Amino acid sequence: MAKELIKGNTAVAEAALRAGLEAYFGYPITPQSELLEHLSGRMPELGRPFVQAESELGAINMVYGAACTGKRVMTSSSSPGVSLMMEGLSYIAGTEVPMVLVDVVRGGPGLGNIAPAQGDYNQIVHGGGHGDYRIIVLAPSSVQEAVDLTALAFDLADKYRAITCIMLDGSIGQMMEPAEIPPMQPLKTDIPDWAVRGARDGEKRLLTSINLDPPAQEAMNLRLMTRWQAIERNEVRYKGYYLDDADFVVVGFGTAGRISLSAVRAAREKGLKVGLLRPITVAPFPNTVLDELTEKVEGFLVVEMNAGQMLEDVRLMVRGRKPVEFFGRMGGVVPFPDEVLTEIERLVKGPRTTDGHPRDRWLARLAETIG
């Protein structure tokens, strides 16, 4: 199939539909709305349910109900709307039914703004809803990658009876790029045994997240965590650039990763031996490769469009063995490659330290720049 020039939100919507999306429930919010708008036309065309819900609470709970039937279902929103969905996500995780969430991330906290950001990392990657659960989080850095990860998101959700989130920076959602959308796949025909359908075979099915008996709940928690360990073993995805001979490594996901790649290329042109590690799954996090790199390189620069949320996951793996520095822009401000290049040069030049916290050093520099 030929490539077409297409907006990220629209591309993900069409890719989901072609991956066998059977029902969509959503609520308008910028910068996500094109996704909902696209499906509002396409889903009815194909005779598939589309509901514009009364709120994000309504949307996520419609997804919850539809997911209980074992069908491929999805919702999408942007940061403030996703906050509202946290309750439902916890219930869905606790009921072990699969679903796909697209979070087109914007600047925050609060209403914030509608510019691209990565401030939802902690909420999406490290929970947000109550209780012990993890969700699979995919972080594309281009429209094409977002399309490719959409089908994968459904496959992973089905495979692990888990929530998969496509964390799409507002920039990827809004950007038009050439992308190839895969052909239409048939709808899933096999209904999982656990799905409710009406007790037709005389066997009653119950889907609930309640477990009043603490030992039974703990057994359920154990099952979820054991499943997460399998996900950690099997599903880590990342992309490395110029890592083979790198003395320094930039770590960034999504848009920040993409901008960092431009900076890394510019640094290479200057003769600096710098590489880039771009996590594609930010959950599960690519810990093993980071651990291996820690043994090899002289230092890391973490670049994010937030105040250093993934930074803590990197520091946890590096464990003070090598210097880690941080550069971020917040509130919907997108860094320029030149800014990242300056930070790379600062890291390479030194002095470097493993003392203190990289966020404190970065905040001091940022206050001088924008304060």
Add this chain to the structure above:
Amino acid sequence: MVVTDIPTKIVYERPEALDPRVTHYCPGCTHGVAHRLVAEALDEMGEVENTIGVASVGCSVFAYNYFNIDFVEAAHGRAPAMATGIKRVLPDRLVFTYQGDGDLASIGMGEIVGAASRGEQITVIFINNATYGMTGGQMAPTSLPGQVTSSSPTGRDVTRQGHPIQTAELLSTLTGSSYIVRRSLHNFRETRRAKKAIRTAFEVQKQGLGFSLVELLSNCPTNWGMSAVESRDWIEERMLAFYPLGDYKVSSAVADIKI
């Protein structure tokens, strides 16, 4: 003389849709009656194997234990949204929610209004007992003016704590709703009328005629601090005045249903 040839006829038995187990409900509580009425309606319609229930949060959180049908358990107030999701992907099944007044008329008001306004093809069994039963008898959106509860210890003061919500009246104003009625479980006559309304509500859904809701005035002897008999009298003497029984919305297509 021992008479041995009296013909036997079963006049009362457990509906197939009800599980033969003891419920956790308090003695005298009308939840059991409401469950039975729902089960009888599903039995009569031959829909036991074609129905999916959505339980809510409150005393009826374990309703799914007492029905022999597929069930899911919703978050507090969200049952109409969950039912919407199920019904949209399985349009040939009967889908109903079973919700209390705290669940439906307070935290879940957005979801119930959304479902009704969309004309969602689901049935809602709405238990109004003017209190939060499960959490220990706090003031509900439906508690009457002056009603003493554990969170309105001197009686509900409407100047500070607002007025009770009349759900059937409110939802009947929506174009999307097709069948909205209020019944009561405080005596046999009204209970029989409640049964007919529940059956009608399911027929509305089966025939694809739109959103149906049956509000059932119910009791809570434990949290009201009354005997079962006193609590039924309280429904009659106090609740009926504020929550008049009746048909609040019967669309023209629904009016033609004959049971």
